[in-house]
Amino acid sequence: MICCKIDECRRIYELLEEFTSSFYEPLEKRSIDLREYAEKLSKNAEVYIAEISGAAAGLICFYCNDTERKEGYLASIAVKEAYRKRGIASALLQIMYKQCKEKGMKTIRLEVNVKNDRAICLYEKQGWTRLTETGKSACYMVRNI
Numbered sequence: 331m332i333c334c335k336i337d338e339c340r341r342i343y344e345l346l347e348e349f350t351s352s353f354y355e356p357l358e359k360r361s362i363d364l365r366e367y368a369e370k371l372s373k374n375a376e377v378y379i380a381e382i383s384g385a386a387a388g389l390i391c392f393y394c395n396d397t398e399r400k401e402g403y404l405a406s407i408a409v410k411e412a413y414r415k416r417g418i419a420s421a422l423l424q425i426m427y428k429q430c431k432e433k434g435m436k437t438i439r440l441e442v443n444v445k446n447d448r449a450i451c452l453y454e455k456q457g458w459t460r461l462t463e464t465g466k467s468a469c470y471m472v473r474n475i
Contacts, residue, residue: 331380331381331416331418331421332382333378333422334378334379335376336378336379337372337377339369339371339372340368342368342372342377343364343365345386345389346368347364348386349410352389352408354442354449371405374393374395375391375392376391376392376393376426376429377390377391380413380418380422382416382418388409388410388418388419389407389409389422390404390407391404391406391407392405392426392429394429394430394433397433400434401438401439402426402430402433402435402438403438403439403440404426404439407419407449419452420452426438427473427475430475431475435475436474437473437474437475438472438475439470439471439472440472441468441469443467444469445467450471453471453473458472459471459473
């Protein structure tokens with residue numbers, strides 16, 4: 331497995347399209363404009379893909395630019411079904427932890443659907459703590475770095 335940073339807006343857009351059905355709740359069902367989201371990510375976030383034999387297997391998008399609160403934010407993570415149970419999500423999360431720590435973040439926050447048991451289990455195994463529910467069938471989780 332090779333992990334690569336992606337900076338180009340067009341490539342981020344292509345990856346979001348490619349991975350949309352791999353998210354717990356597909357992006358198209360969330361009324362997200364993928365072009366706008368890709369542009370926002372390319373300007374403000376860190377985006378990495380995990381490749382296996384040249385194929386994109388996993389994707390992570392996160393922010394580590396809140397220098398005032400020193401808090402990173404996991405925006406999106408997805409692994410294609412054919413590549414699950416191979417440690418790809420864990421490897422991508424490790425990249426995020428390292429990048430956030432290097433940029434001075436002290437914590438990382440995320441929002442996850444309360445029905446996404448697989449993701450919540452992974453996060454809890456990696457030291458994330460569940461905070462409050464957001465009122466829209468999701469909850470926040472936080473992890474110290």
